[in-house]
Amino acid sequence: MYRVVALLTFAAVAAMGADAAKGKELYVKYSCYACHSFDGHGGAGARLVPMKLMAPVFTAYVRSPRVMPAYREKVMSDAELADVWAYLKSIPESPPAKSIALLEELR
Amino acid sequence: MNRRGFLKGTAAGAAALAADVPAGRAQQTAENRGQNGSAPVPSAETLERDAGGREAPTPSQIIEHPSSDFMVDVLKSLDLEYLGSNPGSTFESLHESLINYGGNTMPEFLTCCHEESAVAMAHGYAKIEGKPMMALLHGTVGLQHAAMAIYNAYADRVPVYMVVGNHEDAAVRRPGVEWYHSAQDLAAMVRDFVKWDDRPESLQHFADSAVRAYKIAMTPPMGPVLIVANHELQGRPNTQTNLRIPRLTPTAPPQGDSASVAQSARLLVAAERPLIIAQRAARTPNGVKLLVELAETLQAPVENQERMNFPSHHPLAGSGGAGYQPDVTLCLEVNDISTTARMARARGGKVINISSLGLYLKSNIQDFGRYADVDIDMGADAEATLPALIEECKRLITPDRRRAMEQRGEKLAAAHKAVREQSIEQASFGWDSSPISLARLSAELWPLIKNEDWSLVSWQGFISNWPNRLWKFDKHHQYIGGQGAGGMGYGAPAAVGAALANRKRGRLSINIQTDGDLNYAPGVLWTAAHHRVPLLTIMHNNRGYHMEVMFVEQQASLHNRGAERAHIGTKLWDPEIDYAKMAQAYGMYGEGPISDPKDLAPALKRGIERVKKGEPALIDVVTQPR
Numbered sequence: 001m002y003r004v005v006a007l008l009t010f011a012a013v014a015a016m017g018a019d020a021a022k023g024k025e026l027y028v029k030y031s032c033y034a035c036h037s038f039d040g041h042g043g044a045g046a047r048l049v050p051m052k053l054m055a056p057v058f059t060a061y062v063r064s065p066r067v068m069p070a071y072r073e074k075v076m077s078d079a080e081l082a083d084v085w086a087y088l089k090s091i092p093e094s095p096p097a098k099s100i101a102l103l104e105e106l107r
Numbered sequence: 108m109n110r111r112g113f114l115k116g117t118a119a120g121a122a123a124l125a126a127d128v129p130a131g132r133a134q135q136t137a138e139n140r141g142q143n144g145s146a147p148v149p150s151a152e153t154l155e156r157d158a159g160g161r162e163a164p165t166p167s168q169i170i171e172h173p174s175s176d177f178m179v180d181v182l183k184s185l186d187l188e189y190l191g192s193n194p195g196s197t198f199e200s201l202h203e204s205l206i207n208y209g210g211n212t213m214p215e216f217l218t219c220c221h222e223e224s225a226v227a228m229a230h231g232y233a234k235i236e237g238k239p240m241m242a243l244l245h246g247t248v249g250l251q252h253a254a255m256a257i258y259n260a261y262a263d264r265v266p267v268y269m270v271v272g273n274h275e276d277a278a279v280r281r282p283g284v285e286w287y288h289s290a291q292d293l294a295a296m297v298r299d300f301v302k303w304d305d306r307p308e309s310l311q312h313f314a315d316s317a318v319r320a321y322k323i324a325m326t327p328p329m330g331p332v333l334i335v336a337n338h339e340l341q342g343r344p345n346t347q348t349n350l351r352i353p354r355l356t357p358t359a360p361p362q363g364d365s366a367s368v369a370q371s372a373r374l375l376v377a378a379e380r381p382l383i384i385a386q387r388a389a390r391t392p393n394g395v396k397l398l399v400e401l402a403e404t405l406q407a408p409v410e411n412q413e414r415m416n417f418p419s420h421h422p423l424a425g426s427g428g429a430g431y432q433p434d435v436t437l438c439l440e441v442n443d444i445s446t447t448a449r450m451a452r453a454r455g456g457k458v459i460n461i462s463s464l465g466l467y468l469k470s471n472i473q474d475f476g477r478y479a480d481v482d483i484d485m486g487a488d489a490e491a492t493l494p495a496l497i498e499e500c501k502r503l504i505t506p507d508r509r510r511a512m513e514q515r516g517e518k519l520a521a522a523h524k525a526v527r528e529q530s531i532e533q534a535s536f537g538w539d540s541s542p543i544s545l546a547r548l549s550a551e552l553w554p555l556i557k558n559e560d561w562s563l564v565s566w567q568g569f570i571s572n573w574p575n576r577l578w579k580f581d582k583h584h585q586y587i588g589g590q591g592a593g594g595m596g597y598g599a600p601a602a603v604g605a606a607l608a609n610r611k612r613g614r615l616s617i618n619i620q621t622d623g624d625l626n627y628a629p630g631v632l633w634t635a636a637h638h639r640v641p642l643l644t645i646m647h648n649n650r651g652y653h654m655e656v657m658f659v660e661q662q663a664s665l666h667n668r669g670a671e672r673a674h675i676g677t678k679l680w681d682p683e684i685d686y687a688k689m690a691q692a693y694g695m696y697g698e699g700p701i702s703d704p705k706d707l708a709p710a711l712k713r714g715i716e717r718v719k720k721g722e723p724a725l726i727d728v729v730t731q732p733r
Contacts, residue, residue, distance in 0.1 A: 031660045031670040034653065034732055041537030041544065043571070043733035044657060049536075069664030076669070097535035102550045106531050106577055 017079075018055070023087030026080050035068065040088050051088040058085045175204035175341040177310050177350060181317045183213050184352045187241045187268060189232065189607065190214040191225030191634075193252070195245025197272025197288050200341035202243070214241050217607075217638055220630025222249045224600040226256035226331070228631070229267040231564060231601030233260075234414075234587040235608035237391055239268040239324055246273040246288040246338075247296075254297055255594045260331045261300035262474045263591025264387055264440075264464070266324035267331035275306075275337040293335050299471045302330030310340070310350055318353045326358040327390070327463040327488040360488035363461055367485045368492065371459045372499035374435050374483070376508055380515075381407040382426065382433035384447065385416035387440040388489045392583035397493040398439075404500050406516035408523075411575075412441065415586035420527075420579045428522025432456075439489035440464065443476025457482040461489045461496075474592060530576035542729045543704045545647065549573035551708045552617070552645070555715055559615040561585065564605035565598055569621050569654070570647055571733050584614065595652075596627030599644070603635045606642035606723075615718060618644045620725075622679060622686070623652040629689060635723040636694040643718045645711070646686045646727040648700065651678040653732045690725035699727025 027033060027040075035045030042048070045068055053061065059081045062071050071081070097103045178201055194202060206216055219225040222244050229240035244250050250271050260267045274280045274289040290296070294304035303323040307313035313336070320332040363371075375381050383402060389395045398417050402409045408427040409417040416439075417424055427433070436451055437459045438444045444460060451458045458481040466486050468475055485492060504512070534546035549570070557579070566589035567574055580586055587605050590597040602618035609616045625646070635642055656677045660670040674680075683700075690697025696717045701710050710726050717724035 029671045031656060031673045034656045034660055034670075034673070037537055037540065037544070037731045037733075038542060039537060039540050041540060041731075042533075043731055047536055069661045069670070071664065071669075072667055074667055075664075094536050094538050097532045100535055100538060100550075102554065103531050103534055105554070106534075106550070107528070 018082040018086035020083070020086040020090040023080075023083035023085065023090075026076070027084050027087055030071065030076060030084075032084065039091050041091075041094060048088050049091045050093050051085065051091075053085075055082055055085045058088075170342065170344045172345045173200050173204060173341065174310050174343045174345040175200040176208045177345050178313055178317075178336065178341065179204045179209040181314045181352050182241070182270075183209065185268070185317065185321045185355065187214040187239065188236070189217050190241035190243050191217045191219045191228045191604075192243035193219050193222050193225060193245065193249060195249050195272060195288070196284075197246035197249075197274060197338050198243055198270070198336060198341065199272075200338070201270070201272070201336055204341075205243075216243075217634060219600075219634050221628040222252035223256045223596055224603075224628050224631040224634065226253045226260065226267055226269065227597050227600035228604030228607070228634070229269075230256060230260040230263065230265050230591075230597065231587060231604030231606075232608045233265045233267065233329075233604075234263075234601075235562065235564075235584055235605045239266040239321065240604065240607075241268045241270065244269060244271040246271060246293060247290050248288060250293065250297060255596060256600070257297050257331050257333075258300040258472070259591040259594045259597050261302070261591070262442075263588070264328045264330060265591065266329040268321060268324060269301075269331060269333045270336050271333060272338055272341070273306075273335050274339070275335075276339050279339060294333050297333065299469055300331075300474075301333045302328075302467065304333040304335065306335040307337070307340070310345065310347060313340070314350060314352050318355050321355060322358055327360045327491075328467050329390075330467070360491040361463060361466065361486065362495065363485035363487035363492035365495070367483055368495045369499055371437070371461075371483050371485075372496060372503055374457055374459060375405055375407070375437060375496075376500055376503045378405075378407075378433075378435035379511075380427065380431055380433045381405055381435045381437065382431070383407050383409045383437045383439065384412065384441055384444075385409055385439045385489075386412040386442060387414055387588075389414060389416040389583060390488075390490050394490040394493070395581075395583050397490065397497065401493055401497050401500070404497055404504070406512035406519065407437075408519050414588040415580055415583050418579075418581040419575050420581065422520035422523050423516070425519075425523045425526055427519055428525065431519075431522070435459065438462065438481075439493075442474070443479075444481065445477035445479040448479040448481050452480060459483040459485075461485045461487055461492050463488045527576075534573070534577060537731065539704060540731060541702050541704065542649070542731050543702065543707060544731050545570045545733065546573050546577070547704050548619070548645065548647075548707065548728060548730065549577050551704075552711055553578050555708070555711055556615055556617065560613065561615045561617060562605065562609050563587070563619070564602040564609070564616045564642070565618045565620060566590065567619075569733070570619055574619075584609070595624050598624035600628065600631040600634075602642060602644065603631050603640055603723075606635070606640050607638070610641055610721075615715065616642045618642055619647050620644045622646060622648045622650065622684065625686070626679070626684070629693070632690055632693040632695060632723070632725070639721055640723055641718045641721050642723045643711075643714050644690075644723065644725040645714070646699065646725065647730050648684075648686060648727055649730050649732045650680040650683060651732075653677075656732070686725060686727035690723075690727075695722065696724040697727070698725070700729045701726065702729040 037043045040048035225242040232240040273293045274285045305316040307316050324332040402423045410426045411417045434456045448458045460481045537544040563586050606616035659673040663670045687697035687699040714724040714726045
């Protein structure tokens with residue numbers, strides 16, 4: 001329990017100085033794009049935009065995920081994950097399906 | 108002059124010509140020959156080796172009626188429309204007979220740049236046409252080139268008719284390449300994944316075996332067959348007057364026995380949550396109609412796998428929605444049902460299997476999947492068995508059961524609608540992204556083809572099944588499924604083969620082509636251009652072997668190492684391949700790369716216009732990974 005609290009605390013501190021531009025580089029470098037697409041809208045893996053998780057929760061999930069490959073401290077630091085989180089937070093949401101004529105015609 | 112002398116003379120003549128030609132032409136020749144302009148004249152030793160020490164025929168050796176003419180008569184009796192081939196000397200006599208004696212029709216010779224392309228084209232052709240195309244292969248080297256495509260067709264249970272040349276008689280085999288291109292038992296190298304092969308010793312033997320091979324290829328479970336055509340037999344004068352081409356009598360597909368059909372119908376009619384899983388069930392358009400009839404009779408959902416078995420927009424299409432736990436599962440021509448059977452057993456459900464796959468198995472290659480415990484197992488062709496099963500189910504349905512089924516049908520229709528709505532919502536994710544999302548690619552394409560007689564001639568597995576989630580599939584020819592054995596390099600040639608079969612019907616063939624697959628043997632683009640095969644190829648250009656990127660990434664995580672090197676050995680991005688230029692180089696229309704989604708629809712329209720004129724076109728679209 002203490003370990004989880006400590007982890008969340010470190011991650012929260014790291015998120016405060018997060019750099020979205022650096023996060024974008026890390027997102028590609030560590031192959032996050034492979035499953036989540038280049039701008040986080042999903043693919044083989046889950047949709048990450050809009051990023052609804054708080055930074056510490058995001059970090060905790062990536063450390064011990066249920067589905068995806070884990071990225072542990074040895075591989076990516078809390079600060080790096082905070083940067084990735086900041087990048088995902090910076091990506092605009094997709095337009096709603098109802099606003100897209102091509103998709104509305106499919107209903 | 109013998110052939111060796113002729114070739115030596117040609118070499119000397121070529122050197123003289125290089126010196127005598129006018130300046131402009133000489134320059135062109137030099138550019139064509141190499142950077143420093145020196146035209147390498149082959150040495151006498153090289154010429155002798157390349158000619159295989161062969162003598163040119165003298166007038167006294169003229170053979171007016173070669174045995175290969177009779178082989179053509181036999182092949183013509185089999186109604187083979189096309190043959191794909193990369194030329195080879197082991198079938199030179201047959202080649203000449205096909206194009207001259209046979210008039211290059213039925214079958215028409217299609218020039219292929221790789222034997223894998225020839226066989227994979229035949230694979231795609233058969234999935235539209237419902238009958239085999241021929242592939243004519245060179246001894247040993249050509250057959251080895253073809254091996255991967257043969258295995259795909261075998262695993263996909265698709266008929267392909269193959270003839271391979273061989274120098275059987277070592278006593279008359281000439282020195283050099285003829286020995287490299289000969290084998291004692293040529294078919295042995297592919298026998299593990301060829302349904303039947305033979306090595307005819309005489310022309311009558313050839314006729315009997317050629318007809319038998321066709322018959323075997325077309326009997327479920329269908330598969331590729333191989334006839335070894337002896338080079339010496341091909342070229343020998345045919346003096347026989349009593350040769351006979353046997354009549355082809357197709358073998359009726361095996362049908363499930365009446366007791367098993369009746370028992371299955373009882374289980375299905377009594378089921379509260381039946382599920383039908385169809386993989387390679389619909390061999391023909393009638394198979395789709397029969398499956399719709401069975402599903403509507405039972406009000407059972409149909410999980411469509413691999414091929415076009417069931418209309419995508421039918422209210423019963425799908426797995427029944429969240430929480431639908433089938434108590435009876437009917438599997439129709441499903442290759443590996445072990446997981447389905449295990450899960451059914453865990454919840455006390457029953458599994459009925461109708462499949463011809465178990466009627467023809469081999470030991471070495473493990474394509475048959477894990478052993479599955481099932482409750483009823485019919486070694487039978489599913490499509491042939493469906494009429495009896497439908498009739499028996501209808502006979503057993505009481506008014507009470509009908510009411511219960513109708514109520515179930517309403518719930519299933521609602522579940523189907525919910526899944527469709529969810530797909531449309533999900534298609535909006537990353538709508539404006541660059542690289543372009545595969546959902547957007549599919550959505551942009553649909554309004555351009557929906558009023559045409561269209562046919563998707565590529566696999567959807569690498570594009571997250573977006574066409575099936577968004578488009579309305581309701582005809583058998585609208586989708587041909589995938590590789591069979593997961594062997595890459597199938598996609599481009601199979602699409603060309605399927606488009607060839609679609610051509611005479613005026614269909615618009617669409618190939619959403621993965622970049623990794625195209626690079627195995629891109630010369631098939633030239634074949635499509637040369638033979639005027641109308642086909643729209645849209646590159647799913649994610650610049651890599653993407654599945655492997657994800658696999659390496661998973662391994663890196665498992666080993667607690669970063670995925671920052673997962674691109675090594677998996678990506679195709681330095682330099683980036685220009686597929687539009689590649690298409691243009693092969694003589695077809697090419698456009699792209701398109702990476703802004705706003706540019707996509709106009710480019711697709713231009714491509715479709717070209718295809719409607721009867722030619723192939725390629726639009727390179729830079730896409731998201733999946």
